[in-house]
Amino acid sequence: MAGDTDAAREWREAYERVSGLVATTQLRDPGALERAVPATPDWRARDLVAHMIGVGSDTLRDAVDDDLGEEWTQRHVEARRDRTVPELLEEWSELAPRIEEHVATTDPAPLGDVVIHEQDLRSALGTPGGRASGGLAMVREQMADTFGEGLGERGPVRLEATDEDWTWQSADGDPAVVLRASGFDLARAVTSRRTEEQLRSYVAAGDLGPFLDDFAGLGPLPTQALPE
Structure with a gap:
């Protein structure tokens, strides 16, 4: 590498x-x-x-x-x-x-x-910061790509940031599920830092169910929302 x-x-x-x-x-x-x-x-x-x-x-x-x-x-x-x-x-x-x-x-x-x-x-x-860093954007893109590699034939997943010009889709074609949230929340989502309830709240279209386990790539999803 x-x-x-x-x-x-x-x-x-x-x-x-x-x-x-x-x-x-x-x-x-x-x-x-x-x-x-x-x-x-x-x-x-x-x-x-x-x-x-x-x-x-x-x-x-x-x-x-x-x-x-x-x-x-x-x-x-x-x-x-x-x-x-x-x-x-x-x-x-x-x-x-x-x-x-x-x-x-x-x-x-x-x-x-x-x-x-x-x-x-x-x-x-309890000290927010670093949310808009270039490093977080780079890691978000990398982890989204890693997430996408494991999806197989279940259909494309699309992520859309509501506060910045960032969208990502795992493959061409009509997405099976679309998630819309802040760019920061999407970064935390693809690094297994958002609960199932939070992920479901981001769904703009489609069924998240078949993809929940894929969001747990770095470990089990938290059971309670994290402060950051």
Whole structure:
């Protein structure tokens, strides 16, 4: 897989947003970093940050598990369990230039992890932001394409953003279902961050039922709406 200089720029900007948010929270309200993350309820906010750092570290060591499973992600948390938040941020700062270069020259995959989890973290901390980033738009397109690859012969799915000039359809022809929502909500939908009830509320035409499981590609759909 080839690298992507635009993705590298967006990775850097997302990293700076997240690390800045964590540093500010640590100074103003360190207890907030002990809150559970609605999208990953087994983790505290600081655990989610540890995972993001672990993804970068494993990427540079060519140690990313093929299945991206829970055992692999939990190792990131356990390996950093006893570190302070400043120590976590120091490790990430040391890794950041090399991760950015990796995204630019080798593989843009780390962008998806930091962009998706940025919103998960903001959800836990009650601090919206990054919704209109170029990185989120890039990840939305990538994840929509991945979603579309698994649809088979069940008919095209069409996504239409109500607040920006973005539409996407999985294949040519009349769509079997059309979803209309904000561009941000559609980005969260294709990354398994919207409930079945929310997804059904986006339906403008067709039957969503045959496609619900496809929206759970990154894990089970949440049972309660996430703040972000």
